[in-house]
Amino acid sequence: AQTVTQSQPEMSVQEAETVTLSCTYDTSESDYYLFWYKQPPSRQMILVIRQEAYKQQNATENRFSVNFQKAAKSFSLKISDSQLGDAAMYFCAYRSAFDFGNEKLTFGTGTRLTIIP
């Protein structure tokens, strides 16, 4: 079974600075998808960014980018120019590419990000 590990329960960053959240995963599969979700105090789960394992290019969405290291099984999230609205719990998630018709996601335990004004 796949596992996802987020080793930083809490992180903080000064507003306008850059912060990196770490995520590692364990799998024997060659193809899969990785995700970062944001959960603000409203409780809503919001997809931040998605990476396909067979693509070497790191995904980018505006101020959010990932550092995907397939050999190391590492998938970190970089947030540039941090804003107060970035304060949230961030979850890393894994999905196999082989479970056709079954999109089960395996989540990490989350990292709570605080933005310091």
Add this chain to the structure above:
Amino acid sequence: IAGITQAPTSQILAAGRRMTLRCTQDMRHNAMYWYRQDLGLGLRLIHYSNTAGTTGKGEVPDGYSVSRANTDDFPLTLASAVPSQTSVYFCASSAAQGYGYTFGSGTRLTVV
């Protein structure tokens, strides 16, 4: 607005009572899921359904049951609630392979 509707938003339930959490989507997604979120444990899969008429067990299915009579609805039932089922419950659906989930806004359940 297309999405997932969960009800109730929150509930306090006496131990031993039966409770059904409702989940409805209007996106015609085939796959639907129920997760529970607990501090320090992240989100854990309770049950899932790949398509109407089929269901499967996730990581933590004990004490819960689901049904999928049609594409849109995926209710989660606690037959006899226990305090360890105090949690935030999320319903989610998926459109296609690899595109992640659309989540409902969650139900906060407290069993006393």
